[in-house]
Amino acid sequence: MGGAPTANALRSTAMATPERAADFAGSPDAFERLWTPHRMVYIDGDRPSAEAGEGCPFCAAPARTDAEGLIVARGRLCYVVLNLYPYNPGHALICPYRHVARYLDLTAPELEEFTELTRATIQALESASSPMGFNVGMNQGAVAGAGVQAHLHQHVVPRWGGDSNFLPVIAQTKALPALLEDVRSRLQAAWPG
Numbered sequence: 306m307g308g309a310p311t312a313n314a315l316r317s318t319a320m321a322t323p324e325r326a327a328d329f330a331g332s333p334d335a336f337e338r339l340w341t342p343h344r345m346v347y348i349d350g351d352r353p354s355a356e357a358g359e360g361c362p363f364c365a366a367p368a369r370t371d372a373e374g375l376i377v378a379r380g381r382l383c384y385v386v387l388n389l390y391p392y393n394p395g396h397a398l399i400c401p402y403r404h405v406a407r408y409l410d411l412t413a414p415e416l417e418e419f420t421e422l423t424r425a426t427i428q429a430l431e432s433a434s435s436p437m438g439f440n441v442g443m444n445q446g447a448v449a450g451a452g453v454q455a456h457l458h459q460h461v462v463p464r465w466g467g468d469s470n471f472l473p474v475i476a477q478t479k480a481l482p483a484l485l486e487d488v489r490s491r492l493q494a495a496w497p498g
């Protein structure tokens with residue numbers, strides 16, 4: 306149990322049917338320096354739009370069901386979604402519903418809920434998967450590495466030593482979209498309050 310994926314798991318992942326990136330929320334470029342081909346096999350290469358609406362993954366996700374949109378929690382002004390391009394299982398994004406690009410664009414009530422949902426995400430991850438640490442933050446603008454720079458999102462990435470013994474081993478037996486749904490439902494079940 307645990308540890309790196311086996312060769313069989315990698316083969317089965319490679320044979321997974323590609324899914325349209327536009328059907329999920331995600332931020333493709335934030336961790337581009339870390340080349341992780343297993344994250345890319347099911348992406349067909351669609352680039353997200355900078356316009357608000359269906360072409361923007363963070364505008365489109367809330368209109369879907371939680372399972373279809375990979376949504377973990379919905380607030381009044383902001384929501385939490387799993388990243389389609391996870392650096393680690395449980396890599397979540399906190400987004401305002403409004404299509405705004407900058408942290409400074411958030412209204413005071415949006416900022417309050419953005420912060421509260423960030424806290425709740427960390428709490429849920431601690432409860433669901435006992436990470437040893439977190440990376441939390443925003444990439445503002447393409448120059449800073451934002452994959453979808455037009456729609457603000459805060460990354461919460463759980464970290465483990467070696468980053469391999471995570472939300473156990475389902476990665477070895479299921480293709481990544483199924484893994485994402487397992488992680489999503491676990492996080493939703495662990496959501497505080």
Ligand SMILES: [Zn+2]
Nearest residue numbers: 361364404456
């Ligand atoms: Zn948007």
